Amino acid sequence: FSANQGACELSGYQHGEISQLTVSEVLTAQPFNESVTIQSLSSNQAAELQILHKNGERVPVQYRISRDMELDQYFIMLYDLSGTKKTADKLSVQIERMQALGNIDRAIISTMDISFITDVVFDQISALLHMECSLLFLQENNSQPLSCQHSRGLPLLNGNGSRTDNPQPIMANRVAATGEMIVIEDISLTHHFSEEDLSFPYRNIKFYAGIPLLSLGEIIGVLEVCSTKPFIPDADWKVFFSMIAGQ
Numbered sequence: 001f002s003a004n005q006g007a008c009e010l011s012g013y014q015h016g017e018i019s020q021l022t023v024s025e026v027l028t029a030q031p032f033n034e035s036v037t038i039q040s041l042s043s044n045q046a047a048e049l050q051i052l053h054k055n056g057e058r059v060p061v062q063y064r065i066s067r068d069m070e071l072d073q074y075f076i077m078l079y080d081l082s083g084t085k086k087t088a089d090k091l092s093v094q095i096e097r098m099q100a101l102g103n104i105d106r107a108i109i110s111t112m113d114i115s116f117i118t119d120v121v122f123d124q125i126s127a128l129l130h131m132e133c134s135l136l137f138l139q140e141n142n143s144q145p146l147s148c149q150h151s152r153g154l155p156l157l158n159g160n161g162s163r164t165d166n167p168q169p170i171m172a173n174r175v176a177a178t179g180e181m182i183v184i185e186d187i188s189l190t191h192h193f194s195e196e197d198l199s200f201p202y203r204n205i206k207f208y209a210g211i212p213l214l215s216l217g218e219i220i221g222v223l224e225v226c227s228t229k230p231f232i233p234d235a236d237w238k239v240f241f242s243m244i245a246g247q
Helices: 005-011 036-041 082-110 114-131 154-158 171-180 234-247
Strands: 027-030 050-054 058-068 073-080 135-136 147-152 182-186 205-213 218-227
Touching: 005 050, 005 058, 005 073, 036 082, 036 135, 082 114, 082 234, 114 147, 114 218, 147 171, 171 182, 171 205, 205 234, 218 234
Parallel strands: none
Antiparallel strands: 027 050, 050 058, 058 073, 135 147, 135 218, 182 205, 205 218
């Protein structure tokens, strides 16, 4: 088994390494992880394959196979599909997020019940932002402090299945003061807080994001999302979180 430089780069192997491998050690059929042989490739040219990268990853490829009868050799040409797959996956996520915003719109139009609307919002946060905990802090008027009106995931973070004291606006006040989104990828690594400074549920979480809610330019609340695992959000994640808060 030998390969050109392009195949080596796709697989992560050097020429000397890949020459010691068999076809089935470099290629696998998807989605069933079937063993790949020259015979199976010749009989099914429409199938996609995966390259078993040296680092353990799987690289999606499309292939064509031909045979040189004089040399009695097979030639396999591989086309890297990883960029196409990433584009398709990103498009799928964008469609899901558009549908989620539509669900929130319909909830807002259909009722003035803030509890129902919040449940819909929390559903979308859980499904598409993959957060375990959501909190909604609201301010009745400018003279009153923020208070937690709705939450989800607190029994999970509490660890015993029961509710705890109402969460205090420790983080929400900071968000409201800045007027901007605050994202902390891992609270345990920040120097701004110690475990003693943080009440429940913030001492139980790693990732935190909070964003102010505005009405006619005035801050009326703060939406928070949290996870027990460190998380690094990309720009699209932040944009979608901002769009939810905007609605």
